[in-house]
Amino acid sequence: MAFVAPTPVLTRLPLAPRLSLAGRPALRRAAGAGARMSSAPPPPPTPDAPTPRLFYVRPDNALNVLGGALGLAVRGASGTLVAGYKPSVVDGQFTESSSVLPATRPAKPLVVYEFTACPFCRKVREALTIVDVDVIVKPTPKGETTHRAYVADVGGKAMFPYLEDPNTGWAGYESDEIIKYLFETYADGAVPLSLSLGQLTTLTAGAASAFRGMRGGSATEGRLPPGPELIELWAYEASPFCKVVSERLCELGLPHLLHTCARGSVKRAELKELTGRFQVPYLVDPNTGVAMFESASIVDYLTDTYGPGGAGGGGSLTAAPMARSAAAAGRRSWPPP
Template identity: 35%
Template sequence: MLYHQVKVAQALLSGVAEGGRGTTGTSHPKQPEKALKLYEFEGSPFCRRVREVMTTLNLDYEVYPCPKGGQRYRQEMKKLGGRRQFPFLVDENTATQLYESQDIIHHLFKHYGKTGKTPKKYANYPKIPVVALAGTILNGARGVWVNKQILNREAPAQLLELWGFEASPYTRIVRALLTELELPFKFHNVAKERWQDQGLAVLRLKPGKYQPLTGGKREQVLKIMGDNIQVPYFIDPNTNTQMFESAKIVDYLKKQYGQ
């Protein structure tokens, strides 16, 4: 448990280094009809830029983890795009395939943002991702390399599902392990939609029973989770497993897919 808390602290510092990006998002996202597909790996600073914007737009998407040394999806994405370069976005709604984090970000705001334009905050990232790279280092470079014990294994028949948001330290720990185990999953963004949502589930700025924004995405998420919003929340349809708590999810993934 102590080791897990160390990982939480590192993941929290990683989020702080990025200035809190990937925490808040629109309450009424323009969710595409067909799922966006992102080939990436958790520890990549370039991929992190895209994930932050995905949270800002509150978009759900499918993740196909491509850690260094991995075999399952690195070959697949090379067949699709011709290169092993990350991130790589597949948007079947617009018949688009894109490399380059900045190009992907422009595409996302153009098609799924409110105005169709990329805000200045996200329009001119530096070529060298110093801040995001610092976040990766602070997080112990987790989610960079494949777990060699799982090489050549088949992927689960159905996509795993994970609810969270980019900057959540607890969610980051789970995503890193999913990357290392090359486990594909659908990521459901649960961005904080207003000031009342800020803080941990048990320490929100507004005390009392949690009330989501009427008509917002969190109102729909609450119907799935129960009487409160807490991330990460995980579902494995292959084993009919549902659970909260990052430590429990990590333990489950290691036992089910990491041995």
Template identity: 55%
Template sequence: MRGIKALRRTLFRPRTPITRRRIMAGILNFTSLPPVSRPLSRPHKAKIPSSSSRVSVIRSSTEVSETSSTPSSSVKEEPQLGFSAITPPPNFKPPEPKRFSVRPDKVTDVVTASLNLLFRFGTGVFVSGYSVSFVPKNEIPSGQYGLEVFGFIAKESSKLGPRPEKPIEIYEFEGCPFCRKVREIVAVLDLDVLYYPCPRNGPNFRPKVGQMGGKQMFPYMVDPNTGVSMYESDDIIKYLAQKYGDGTVPLSLSLGLLTTLTAGFAMIGRMGKGSIYTKSKMPPQPLEVWAYEASPFCKLVREVLVELELPHILHSCGRGSPKRQELYARVGHFQAPYLEDPNTGVKMFESAEIVEYLRTTYAL
């Protein structure tokens, strides 16, 4: 009887809410729910962290539950993560781009990465306001990008909204259907985005989201142009469409649960690729990639960028994007994906070779 009374006093005496939760969690032995089944919090606006605490200075942190709040009193100043010397592989030479070709050992990867075109009805292939006209090849001036079809050139154009001065910042990872929805609106609006990959067990950006927004929940968007930051994929989509488009959300992104389900089905073939952290070197500068969400070749490169937790600026360049002409004028060729690594000076096409380069250069 004395033992029972002592236990009662231990359990029911006044304690802080955090202590009570810990006691009850220990008694009931709760485990966290899978990410898709977790409830989503409402969006909020938050002041952008100062330059001293922004993730441009990358710091290491301890992994915590995806949905657990991080009290401000428990956030400690962490040691700055040291950058390793980054060098390209020995005797590395970028491959010559090969149009419409698949390396034999990558056929299965390309096929499984193409399922998104079926389940997502091609969302992210075309830029907002896309239109095309066909003109004879001899009417197109040299130096102008165009897709040749049976002796004609397809002149593609689009109608874009206001352009952000600074890249939108998005914290996300590949194997998340909610993150995929946001990447699709990025492609539709033809935005440049600074992606901070947050794979499971990633030591840098996943914990940082908990510090900035209070939860490790993804995607998380920061717009340095307006000072707005928010969770919730649907609210991020509406915000981006209103701020950098004509306010219209594409039908394929406005079907609620059906949109999320099909976004999940689109990733079945990849079996969680791009979701789990692979130990890597942290680059001093973000990599730059020309790519777009619906391309299976771009998907394979993005998966590795996320697994290696490599921050990268993605120049979205779906069909109708003016950035296709920009890249064509810059390097004399257009093909996606295209990688520029400012840390090594490497510039290259070809998804299979880009994947090998990233793993050889950055994986530990």
């Protein structure tokens, strides 16, 4: 007999006041329309959300986590550590940091158009995690129309991944070129072996997606969030728990701000300080007041709120407007001339 856990009942609570975009130019949304980011720190979990438990696997989520773990293994744990990962002991306390990443990260999050089942997109997600930059994810699974049409409009073709960097004006296709750009711009320029093996890198990335049944390859018609704020997700690419949440966000076509937090990322300490613990995935939906840990319950929440017939309340995602981004308007190719 299969065990089916009940869907948690979540109380929507008002969050702390959030500054307008005009009041925080360093975090202004980089591309797309109909969403913006908040400046408030992540709130503690919603009181009625499930109690977070490290490495807990809900029985009905076991196969999902196993598939993600197999993908992690076949990719050699790429995307687990930041570039220049450096463990040390300071005053008797174990610390993790980076010996190569600059202390100052990009003022604005990057923007990536991608879908989770794509092996080329996985390579770029791993690179973004390793260089430890935040990114606005615009999902483009098969059947999604708005983000795919945007890329075709500004880039000339609907090919993915497609990256825009509002900090430099760079934008482009081709996973290997994007990866090279990321490490040249936001790390020490050295692309790790796991991302520089050519066809072998692509084949293993494809195998990782196959272990997950190519989830995130096709869109499920969903609902827009009822408010203008971006959903925020604390996660890192290698985690099998984070993988199932990323896939559901992709299938529903939900744009979201991804805070990458691989081992060595300073954002791990920040999340722990703000919520009382470090555990990922951690999702905050400022449009409903929900903040929660636990991957299976997050997937339930996203489905119940933004899935077909959900209570998202903002209209169909396929009807969302498009806007030409400032980054795309002034994009330049890589490598620079």
